[in-house]
Amino acid sequence: MTWDLVVEMLTSPLMQRALLAAVLVGAAAPVVGTFLVQRRMALMGDGIGHVALTGVALGWLVGSWVGLVPQDALAVPGAVVAAVVGSVVIELVRERGRTSGDLALALMFYGGIAGGVLLIKVAGGTNANLISYLFGSISTVSTTDLWWTVALAALVLGVGLGLRTALFAVSHDEEFARASGLPVRLLSMLVATIAALTVTIAMRVVGLLLVSALMIVPVAIAQLYARSFGRTMTLASVIGVVVSVVGLGLTYWQDIPPGATIVVLAIVVYTVAAALRPALQRHRPDDDPHPDMVDDVLIVDDVCDDPVTTVATPARGTVAPNPPPAATPAGGATAATSPLGTDDPAGGSRAT
Amino acid sequence: MTSGTTPPLAVEATGLDVTLGGRRILAGVDLAVEPGQVLALLGANGSGKSTLVRALLGVVPTSAGSVRLFGAPLGPSAPWHRVGYVPQRMPAASGMPATALEVVTSGLLHGRRLRPAHGGRRRALAALESVGLADRAHRRVQEMSGGQQQRVLIARALVRDPDLLVLDEPTSGIDIPTQATFVDTVSRLHAAGTTVVVILHELGPFAGLIQRAVVLRHGRVAHDGPPPAARPEHAHADHDHTHAHPDPEPPPTGPTITVEVTP
Numbered sequence: 001m002t003w004d005l006v007v008e009m010l011t012s013p014l015m016q017r018a019l020l021a022a023v024l025v026g027a028a029a030p031v032v033g034t035f036l037v038q039r040r041m042a043l044m045g046d047g048i049g050h051v052a053l054t055g056v057a058l059g060w061l062v063g064s065w066v067g068l069v070p071q072d073a074l075a076v077p078g079a080v081v082a083a084v085v086g087s088v089v090i091e092l093v094r095e096r097g098r099t100s101g102d103l104a105l106a107l108m109f110y111g112g113i114a115g116g117v118l119l120i121k122v123a124g125g126t127n128a129n130l131i132s133y134l135f136g137s138i139s140t141v142s143t144t145d146l147w148w149t150v151a152l153a154a155l156v157l158g159v160g161l162g163l164r165t166a167l168f169a170v171s172h173d174e175e176f177a178r179a180s181g182l183p184v185r186l187l188s189m190l191v192a193t194i195a196a197l198t199v200t201i202a203m204r205v206v207g208l209l210l211v212s213a214l215m216i217v218p219v220a221i222a223q224l225y226a227r228s229f230g231r232t233m234t235l236a237s238v239i240g241v242v243v244s245v246v247g248l249g250l251t252y253w254q255d256i257p258p259g260a261t262i263v264v265l266a267i268v269v270y271t272v273a274a275a276l277r278p279a280l281q282r283h284r285p286d287d288d289p290h291p292d293m294v295d296d297v298l299i300v301d302d303v304c305d306d307p308v309t310t311v312a313t314p315a316r317g318t319v320a321p322n323p324p325p326a327a328t329p330a331g332g333a334t335a336a337t338s339p340l341g342t343d344d345p346a347g348g349s350r351a352t
Numbered sequence: 353m354t355s356g357t358t359p360p361l362a363v364e365a366t367g368l369d370v371t372l373g374g375r376r377i378l379a380g381v382d383l384a385v386e387p388g389q390v391l392a393l394l395g396a397n398g399s400g401k402s403t404l405v406r407a408l409l410g411v412v413p414t415s416a417g418s419v420r421l422f423g424a425p426l427g428p429s430a431p432w433h434r435v436g437y438v439p440q441r442m443p444a445a446s447g448m449p450a451t452a453l454e455v456v457t458s459g460l461l462h463g464r465r466l467r468p469a470h471g472g473r474r475r476a477l478a479a480l481e482s483v484g485l486a487d488r489a490h491r492r493v494q495e496m497s498g499g500q501q502q503r504v505l506i507a508r509a510l511v512r513d514p515d516l517l518v519l520d521e522p523t524s525g526i527d528i529p530t531q532a533t534f535v536d537t538v539s540r541l542h543a544a545g546t547t548v549v550v551i552l553h554e555l556g557p558f559a560g561l562i563q564r565a566v567v568l569r570h571g572r573v574a575h576d577g578p579p580p581a582a583r584p585e586h587a588h589a590d591h592d593h594t595h596a597h598p599d600p601e602p603p604p605t606g607p608t609i610t611v612e613v614t615p
Contacts, residue, residue, distance in 0.1 A: 038448040166466040169458035172450060173443050176508070179409035179518075181432030181463040219448075227492055228451040 009252045017146050018138045018248055022262075024153035025198075025205045025214065026244030030222070030236035031160040032198045033215030034229070035191050038171040044192075045212035047090055048083050048199045050109040053116030053208050055082020056133050060123035071124065075133070076148050079203060083196035086112065091192040095185070136207035136259030138248060145204055152201045156194045167191055168229055205244065206259035214240060217266040221273050225280075243269060360423030362387045362516045362547035363408055369416035370400075370407050370571075377403045378571045381417070387515070390538075390548040390561050392579060395568035401551045402440065404568065405518050408549075409437055421516065432462035436514030440521050442493065442501045452496070452504045453489040456480055459508035479511035480504075482537065484530075499526045506534065510541075517541060519550040523557065531557050555579060 009015050036044055059078025063071050086108065093104050120130055132140065141149075160167070170177045170187040177184050195215075202211045222235035247262030363385040370378040378400050385391050393401045406412045408419055410426040424430045436459075456476040460468040480489050483503040488496065493504055502525065509517060517538070523531045535557045542548055542561060555562055559579070567575035 034448070163466055165458060165468055166461055168450070168454065169461050172455065172458060173439070175406070175411050175439055175443070176437060176458075177461075178411045179406070179435070179437040179439075180459070180461060181410065181426075181428065181430055181435075182461060182466070183428070183464075187466075223447065223449055227449055227490065229449060229454050232449055 005253070009249065014139060014141075015252065017141045017143070018258075019245060021138060021141050021146060021149050021201075022205055022244040022248045023241055024149055025202045026240035026242070027237050028153045028156045028160070029198050029202055029211075029214040030218040030240040031233055032156060032191070032195050033219045034233045034236055035160070035167050035171050036195060037216060037219050037223075038168070038229070039191065041094070042216050043212060044087070044090060045195055045199055045215045046209075047105060047109050047112075048087050048196050049203075049208035049211040050116075051086030051112035052079040052083040052196075052199050052203065053133060054112045054119065055079040055116075056203075056208075057116040057119030057123060057125075058082065060120055060125055060129075064123045072129070073144075076145065076200060076203075079200040080152075080197065082112075083199050084193055087192035087196035088189060091188055095188070132207075133203060134207050134209050135257060136203070136205055136210065138205050138258045139251075141204055149201045149204070152197045156197050156201075159190060159194050163187070163190070164230070164233070172229075206262055210259050210263050213263040213266065214244070217263070217270055218243070221266070221270045224270075224273050224277050239266070239269065359387050361385060361420070362389070362422060363549065364420040364423075365408060365417065367417035368404070368407055368414055368419065370403055370412055371415045372403070372412065376571065378407065381568075381571070381573055383408075383566065383573070385516075385547055385549060387547050388542070388545050390542055390563050391550070392555065392558065392562045392565045393549065393551045393568065394553075394565055394580070395574075399568040400571040401568055402520055403571075405437075405520060405549065405551060409435065409518060428463060430463070433465070433512055434515040435462075436509030436512060436517045438502075438505050438509045438517070438519045438522055440524070441498070442505060449492045449494065451490050452480060452485060452493055452507075453477065455493055455504055456507045456511050459511040462512060476507075476511055479507040482510060483507045484533065499530060502526055503530070503534075506537075510537075514546065516547045516549070519548070521551050521553065524553070528557075535561065 010019075033042075033045070036042055055078040056072075056075045057078070058081075059074035059076070060072060062078070063074040068074065089108065090105060116133075117130060120133075131137075166182065166187055167190070169180070169182060170184055171191070174184060177187075198215065199208070199211045202214055206214050218236040218239040219232065221239050222232045226232040226235050243266045244262050247265045248258050250256065250261055250265075251258040361384050363383060365381060365383040368378055368381040368383070369376065381400075381404060383404070393404065395401050403412060407414050408421075410419070410430075419426050422431045422434055442455075453473070453476055456479050457468055457472055459479075460472045460475065477486065477489055480486050483506050485500065485503055485507065488500065493501055496504065502522070506519075506522065509519075519538075523534060526534065538548060538550075538558075539561055548561075550558065550562075552558060562579045564577065565575065565579040566573055567580075
């Protein structure tokens with residue numbers, strides 16, 4: 001019974017297109033999100049999404065002027081242009097690091113949404129069209145949309161994985177990257193651009209208002225468990241694919257919106273993963289967290305009580321085995337001894 | 353200035369001006385470092401030492417003057433593979449995990465090389481071993497202590513076998529045995545012909561290595577020549593530091609409470 005439904009789902013051409021789009025977006029979005037989180041720009045995708053709506057609307061407007069038959073034929077190209085321009089502006093504002101940058105970004109975001117809503121109405125769009133861009137409409141993915149998705153996802157994954165070390169270097173320590181002569185500005189723009197392209201391909205799947213969630217939440221889940229940058233990226237990508245496909249599958253049986261389902265699913269996974277983390281973290285009982293610490297402070301009382309200690313004897317009365325000239329205080333008494341020796345009239349040894 | 357026979361200067365800065373946030377941090381700094389030299393940059397906090405090395409490496413923009421590294425002007429064509437930089441500290445964690453190996457591997461990239469060359473992993477592991485962190489290669493740097501993070505940064509600079517090593521207070525916050533190991537590493541590199549520019553607050557363990565000291569004061573060079581003459585006997589490990597005058601109050605050395613029992 002259930003198996004028949006799965007087969008039925010997989011043989012529907014509409015569902016095949018939707019699933020392929022979900023897999024590509026689910027894999028690509030967290031790759032970009034990993035760099036964004038590392039650069040502390042987790043909300044950048046959200047901002048680009050706002051700006052992209054104006055691009056969609058401009059695409060509609062141009063399409064209706066020229067008289068294209070599907071009025072939204074230029075929606076995705078419009079979104080690509082607006083998102084790339086918007087992301088480059090955001091990156092420039094970030095680079096300047098001015099306090100006014102915050103306000104500039106806010107103006108851009110709200111201008112993007114308001115302009116998009118206004119222009120799409122002017123172009124003859126309906127509220128339904130608007131909702132489909134804001135919250136996704138994976139069931140209306142056309143073959144043309146799919147080709148756009150395949151090409152852009154390949155570009156995003158190619159850049160994100162191929163230049164992973166360079167993008168990591170720039171995101172992790174910008175000063176060192178500059179001192180290494182790396183093209184920091186170009187690489188930062190590249191991160192911004194692939195983020196913009198991801199926004200446009202994820203627009204169909206989760207919608208412009210929820211794009212950022214698909215980029216960031218899988219990364220948030222992965223970094224709870226992964227120890228390296230590379231593993232975080234891989235794990236986030238896998239999580240992205242799984243939640244996208246499962247979320248989409250659910251909407252085949254239930255009449256629920258796919259974009260919101262995928263995002264809620266991801267957040268549920270995050271909550272469970274975060275709650276289980278203390279129990280699942282591998283416990284290493286015999287792993288000394290500071291094995292290479294040098295026991296360079298000797299307590300004189302201990303040495304006196306146990307004079308046969310072979311290691312301690314030659315260094316008795318000094319702060320360190322190899323003391324710097326300035327570290328030996330006048331009189332030869334160590335800083336560690338004086339508070340210990342005075343308050344114990346019985347002269348008993350102290351446990352340390 | 354440089355003929356065909358003599359090797360170009362490792363660092364050559366002329367008339368360097370740096371203005372940051374409307375304030376003139378460096379004013380007309382000239383600096384020429386011969387290949388193989390060990391140079392200490394000294395000066396109080398805020399005298400412009402860090403800004404000078406950042407300007408030399410193109411991290412901060414200069415408003416006047418020019419910098420040449422090994423005879424080539426700063427820019428994409430500069431010999432970045434010959435330069436290793438150790439900043440003062442690792443940038444604050446973003447929450448994104450990164451292992452020591454990943455951080456050191458990022459040091460293999462420079463100039464137009466945007467992907468690590470073949471054998472990069474082996475070289476990164478060797479660099480980590482040279483700072484005594486081979487067993488921590490796969491640990492998150494965020495979980496390491498400040499001194500261990502500093503050693504990761506040193507490994508990141510050493511991984512490309514630099515001919516010019518630029519160190520910004522490399523031994524601050526590092527325990528004494530590790531400092532000694534690090535000075536050993538630097539002196540080995542120096543013996544192999546590496547040029548070293550190091551920012552220091554006190555010569556400390558580096559005293560024996562420094563050939564020349566440049567002291568900055570208010571963004572200008574106040575002294576350029578041999579290192580400040582520290583009394584050599586004071587730097588010796590066996591030196592017993594005593595004052596000519598008596599201590600104002602001798603520190604207590606043991607139980608001093610006496611109890612008198614009167615019948």
